[in-house]
Amino acid sequence: MDELQIYLVSALVSAAIWTLPAAAISLIYGVLRYPNFAIPEFMTLGAYLALSLCALSIPLWLAALFAALLTGLIALACDQTIFRFVRAAGTLPPVLLSLGLMLFLQNGVRFVWGNDVLQYPIELARPFLFAGFIITPTQAAMIGAVAVILALGFAALRWTSFGRAVRATSTNPELAVVTGIRPEVVYGGIIFASGFLAGIGGVALATETSLTPMLGWRVLIPLFAVAILGGMGSITGAALAALLLAMVSEFSLFLLPVTYKTALAFLVLALVLLVRPTGLIRTGN
């Protein structure tokens, strides 16, 4: 039965990696109403920024925090300089912009850091062992950090005035404006938060794999599958959907070769959209 525990840990790790960036995609979709294809590239950017900060002998967890904050600021800068001007033009223009930004960021990373495969300076440590579950200290710390950030994000959406403004804008933008909510503040805050979440997710992914300019692109499909499965706009939905998809892809290994994990995520995505275009998990409104 050891195999079962290995699959479960592996699914938990994948879910933890996917949750925050998928929540970022979901939040942007919920508030700004467009799928942002640049989120995976903000993951890559965050992961590399953390690497550079590590080189200044800052510990990885602190480097991750700074890198994610920086990524959030860069995302905000991109939003204010480019995306802001097409706000009123519908869904397609920001989608196309995010595609251009995707290409720009991916190759920006390649330009600065090169094509080589890089690693964080993580020392090998003895994994924890209990009841057949094997988990490395890095994995445990990563899952813990993701859980804390998720809880904070949930609390912020639920109990702060900014969170209320976000939920109001997401449910009914016109009514939100009428009640005195400044939409640009909400948009800016959401973009910054999304950049931050993507940055953390990028570091998490890079601790499990390695750093290459394609780091984020490789998880684009699972992220969108999770965001759609969770019902766009809901971060609890994203977390649950991440767990569900991670389980499905881990247990698919009994049937499918490992290289088809991503392809499977696409099938899940297409199937959900075909059957229930609004996502699997019913949201409040």
Add this chain to the structure above:
Amino acid sequence: MTAYLVSILIFASIYGFVALGLNIQWGLTGLINLGQVAFFAAGAYCAALATRAGLPFLLALVLAALISGALGAAVALFTPRLREDYLAIVTLGFSEFVRLIFLNEKWLAGGPDGIAGVPRPSTVPGLNSETSFLAIAAGLLAVAFWFSQRLARYPIGRTLRAIREDETVVASIGKSTLSYKTLAFVLGAALAGIGGALFASYLTYISPDMFGPNVSIYVLAAVLLGRQGSTLGTLAGTAVVALLLEGTRLLKDFITVVDGVQLAALRLMALGLALMVIVAIRYRPGRRA
């Protein structure tokens, strides 16, 4: 230098097919497709396998168009009710899905190593291998151009434009919008497949890493540049993108401060930036899109 110009023109012709295809889907009918590279790749692999198996070039071309068109039909039939934003996600995801299949199915497509030794069509008498290929590609592109022009002017084209403007109205006069949309997707995919077949045969070697999202982005930029819907504009847009993309390869000889990887990255950064600038101008506030 002439050889260089010829190669830019060949790439421009190849991308021309893919862009004309996208113009039918998006420009004419209003169906956004961010995964045009999927049909391009399918055509390339199909033609590579067919010509290596000894099929004549023209037959391989037709086969590539058929296979890519069939894939296009599958995508269209699976996404009829999808709104613009979901269609964007599905098409982009689909293109990566197709690439993963070529990457993983070693028996079919050689896996990560790809397929080498794809034959080129026989040479036009009196021309060398390169100029002959250009003549064939440009000749075929002229046919595709003529076809696109006719399509846009025929009643079918009018219906497709009407779907772009208001689908409900078209449905209300008893036309099946699904079959028209499927037709647009199929034609666009088939054109991309022909482009892919030419691509494989020109390079004589293909591998999955050539079919990333970049190709889809090139043709999106080309169609946007050429004002969606205009056939001639699409080709002009493709020429600009090809010049920007392939033309800047020449810079390698003059710029020595950055290395090869950095220069390649810079060129793609420029393309990403160009797409963003085009979109920002095209959809600037106060302008009807």
